[in-house]
Amino acid sequence: MIRIGGLLIGLGFTVVVLFSFLNGAYNYATEEKVGAPEYEFYKKPAKVDFQQDGPFGTWDLAQVQRGYQVYKEVCAACHSLKFVAFRDLAKIGYTEAEVRALAAEWQVPGIDPNTGEDILRPGLPTDNFPDVYPNDVAAAAANNNAIPPDLSLMAKARGDGTNYIHSLLAGYGPIPEELTAKYPDFETSTGLYFNEYFPNLNIAMAPPLTATDQVTYTDGTPATVPQMSQDVAAFLAWTAEPSLVERKQTGWPILGFLLFATILAYLSKQQIWAAVKPKKD
Amino acid sequence: MSFPWARQYEPTNGFMKFMDEKLPLPRFVYNAVGAGYPVPRNLSYFWNFGVLAGFFLMLQIVTGIVLAMHYAANAEVAFATTEHIMRDVNWGWLMRYSHANGASFFFIVVYIHIFRGLFYSSYKAPREMIWLLGVVIFLLMMATAFMGYVLPWGQMSFWGAKVITGLFGAIPLVGEPLQVWLLGGFAPDNAALNRFFSLHFLLPFVILGVVILHIWALHIPGSSNPTGVEIKKESDTLPFHPYYTAKDGFGLGVILIIFMSFVFFVPNMLGHPDNYIEANPLATPAHIVPEWYFYPFYAILRAFTFDFILSAKLWGVIAMFASILVWFFLPWLDKSPVRSGHYRPLFRKFFWFGLIPTMVVLFICGGAPAEEPYVMISQIATAYYFMHFLVILPIISSIEKPQPLPYSITESVLGTDDDAKMPAGSAATA
Numbered sequence: 193m194i195r196i197g198g199l200l201i202g203l204g205f206t207v208v209v210l211f212s213f214l215n216g217a218y219n220y221a222t223e224e225k226v227g228a229p230e231y232e233f234y235k236k237p238a239k240v241d242f243q244q245d246g247p248f249g250t251w252d253l254a255q256v257q258r259g260y261q262v263y264k265e266v267c268a269a270c271h272s273l274k275f276v277a278f279r280d281l282a283k284i285g286y287t288e289a290e291v292r293a294l295a296a297e298w299q300v301p302g303i304d305p306n307t308g309e310d311i312l313r314p315g316l317p318t319d320n321f322p323d324v325y326p327n328d329v330a331a332a333a334a335n336n337n338a339i340p341p342d343l344s345l346m347a348k349a350r351g352d353g354t355n356y357i358h359s360l361l362a363g364y365g366p367i368p369e370e371l372t373a374k375y376p377d378f379e380t381s382t383g384l385y386f387n388e389y390f391p392n393l394n395i396a397m398a399p400p401l402t403a404t405d406q407v408t409y410t411d412g413t414p415a416t417v418p419q420m421s422q423d424v425a426a427f428l429a430w431t432a433e434p435s436l437v438e439r440k441q442t443g444w445p446i447l448g449f450l451l452f453a454t455i456l457a458y459l460s461k462q463q464i465w466a467a468v469k470p471k472k473d
Numbered sequence: 474m475s476f477p478w479a480r481q482y483e484p485t486n487g488f489m490k491f492m493d494e495k496l497p498l499p500r501f502v503y504n505a506v507g508a509g510y511p512v513p514r515n516l517s518y519f520w521n522f523g524v525l526a527g528f529f530l531m532l533q534i535v536t537g538i539v540l541a542m543h544y545a546a547n548a549e550v551a552f553a554t555t556e557h558i559m560r561d562v563n564w565g566w567l568m569r570y571s572h573a574n575g576a577s578f579f580f581i582v583v584y585i586h587i588f589r590g591l592f593y594s595s596y597k598a599p600r601e602m603i604w605l606l607g608v609v610i611f612l613l614m615m616a617t618a619f620m621g622y623v624l625p626w627g628q629m630s631f632w633g634a635k636v637i638t639g640l641f642g643a644i645p646l647v648g649e650p651l652q653v654w655l656l657g658g659f660a661p662d663n664a665a666l667n668r669f670f671s672l673h674f675l676l677p678f679v680i681l682g683v684v685i686l687h688i689w690a691l692h693i694p695g696s697s698n699p700t701g702v703e704i705k706k707e708s709d710t711l712p713f714h715p716y717y718t719a720k721d722g723f724g725l726g727v728i729l730i731i732f733m734s735f736v737f738f739v740p741n742m743l744g745h746p747d748n749y750i751e752a753n754p755l756a757t758p759a760h761i762v763p764e765w766y767f768y769p770f771y772a773i774l775r776a777f778t779f780d781f782i783l784s785a786k787l788w789g790v791i792a793m794f795a796s797i798l799v800w801f802f803l804p805w806l807d808k809s810p811v812r813s814g815h816y817r818p819l820f821r822k823f824f825w826f827g828l829i830p831t832m833v834v835l836f837i838c839g840g841a842p843a844e845e846p847y848v849m850i851s852q853i854a855t856a857y858y859f860m861h862f863l864v865i866l867p868i869i870s871s872i873e874k875p876q877p878l879p880y881s882i883t884e885s886v887l888g889t890d891d892d893a894k895m896p897a898g899s900a901a902t903a
Binding site: 205209341457464 | 514553556559560566567570711715716719720722723725726727729730733734736737738740741746747749750751759776777778779781785788792795799802805806808845846848849852853855856859860862863864867886887888
């Protein structure tokens with residue numbers, strides 16, 4: 193009884209799904225194939241060798257600090273970093289006094305201790321990076337209706353995020369001629385910018401890094417656009433996962449111990465089973 | 474029930490004697506997973522995965538309780554408290570990555586456990602109840618994992634919740650009120666997040682309860698084995714401890730090495746980048762996908778694209794649930810008296826060249842965008858999936874001529890089963 197019922201139900205599902213298949217196949221065969229420039233001209237992020245990559249990677253603290261400078265002087269005009277606290281900067285090689293000084297360079301919301309009025313005061317190490325805009329409406333109004341996303345997690349919130357940030361920032365350019373030749377209708381409307389590393393090729397962010405020496409690095413590194421974009425990518429890799437290097441460095445002894453324990457477990461299993469294994473002669 | 478030759482627990486000191494008289498817990502453990510449980514001597518490494526699933530359940534419960542101490546189930550702050558765990562809580566990142574990857578590994582070992590059961594027909598008499606309880610555990614796991622994925626309140630959390638709860642909206646008449654009632658609103662928000670957290674905390678303990686029933690039911694007939702021949706005598710078995718505790722210990726070591734490699738070196742590989750973007754009801758992600766372990770069922774859901782009497786969406790929902798519910802009926806669909814796929818030539822062909830590739834194809838299509846050719850491929854695979862369990866399996870079991878089975882487990886291990894060669898003291902009973 194169950195088998196007859198099952199047979200009917202199974203055939204039922206099969207018939208229905210095959211109707212879907214035939215319908216889909218008919219549409220697929222008869223529909224005009226419309227190509228999409230987003231598929232053909234979108235580029236995957238270029239691979240950069242960051243020092244923190246790979247199972248033995250460590251932070252290039254000088255690079256991460258340079259990236260902080262790029263963030264502060266360029267990105268922070270529009271993008272917040274709300275999940276990062278100033279005290280976290282101690283983990284990228286700043287001393288306690290330097291962290292206090294860096295925090296004080298930022299204005300964060302506070303209250304006047306005498307009147308209780310809302311004021312802006314210099315940041316303390318315990319503060320998080322401040323919001324740039326009071327709310328989303330203000331953010332959209334100031335940026336041609338596109339809200340600049342928070343950057344704390346950007347390196348994890350995109351596929352291959354660290355490379356993506358670098359490629360995107362250094363990837364602005366004119367629309368390639370092959371694209372215009374193939375899709376004459378393709379256009380980058382006013383307020384948008386062509387960038388082949390952005391999924392739909394038109395991004396609302398104006399090119400942020402435009403000229404060499406836009407940032408004057410304190411360590412004297414020549415500030416080319418790719419240099420700045422790599423540095424800020426490294427910094428955002430750190431903000432997205434401050435424990436990245438600690439995590440990998442914790443992993444090795446644990447894997448070593450597990451390997452040792454597993455070998456022991458295997459040997460003891462072999463010894464216990466030796467008596468009951470069939471003898472091969 | 475146990476086998477007459479099962480070793481009996483003997484308390485060795487005064488305290489254990491006292492315990493054994495008042496509360497025989499040591500005896501219970503001894504009979505469940507100790508030397509008092511005789512197990513077939515020929516189990517392969519595929520039989521490790523039940524114990525491994527139990528390990529991952531416990532890992533999820535322990536890491537989950539720690540995470541719950543630092544997490545706040547409120548739509549305003551859920552994403553921020555998740556980041557608080559990652560950044561400010563001591564070893565919080567280890568707890569969260571262990572929990573997130575632990576869910577994936579729980580599903581990996583359970584899938585291997587289920588497909589081992591399918592290949593060796595572990596669902597057949599006398600083990601139907603173990604199988605049925607196992608399917609219940611799997612359904613509970615799916616519900617728990619789905620709700621857990623919502624808790625970080627990222628983009629995939631939110632939109633996954635919206636799509637999955639939206640399935641209830643496909644039910645005629647009562648669908649929409651039901652969906653609103655389940656969510657506590659018209660879209661996932663604070664009410665939904667709160668109840669998902671509550672249920673996500675509760676369900677693992679329900680799973681634990683059903684797991685205990687699952688193991689209890691297992692101890693009635695005893696474990697199955699790769700030949701599918703039932704235990705006949707003492708020489709067919711070995712005590713669980715130390716033989717299988719040692720073997721499981723080794724298996725646990727191997728899976729932990731793989732698991733920890735993910736946790737420490739590629740902890741986000743099995744997740745989706747979009748879930749590091751805070752939930753935003755106004756921005757729909759380009760491709761909404763569930764966690765990877767739901768891909769095959771998601772592919773079945775999306776395979777129905779044609780309104781055939783009922784709406785395509787409703788067909789998809791029915792088929793998705795049916796694709797798992799069909800497992801409940803396997804003990805009665807597959808009538809072949811032979812259990813093990815090793816002795817069933819036709820069954821084996823359809824298993825390795827039909828079912829397994831179908832699952833792989835459904836997995837790939839489930840993770841792919843809902844575009845051609847993925848949809849058409851998933852439709853063919855969906856058709857085969859239902860044909861396999863509901864049509865092919867019953868027919869095979871009627872027409873197949875199984876290969877000869879070994880006389881006993883002892884014979885399959887030693888190549889011969891001659892009582893003269895048996896160690897002294899074990900009399901053949903069959």
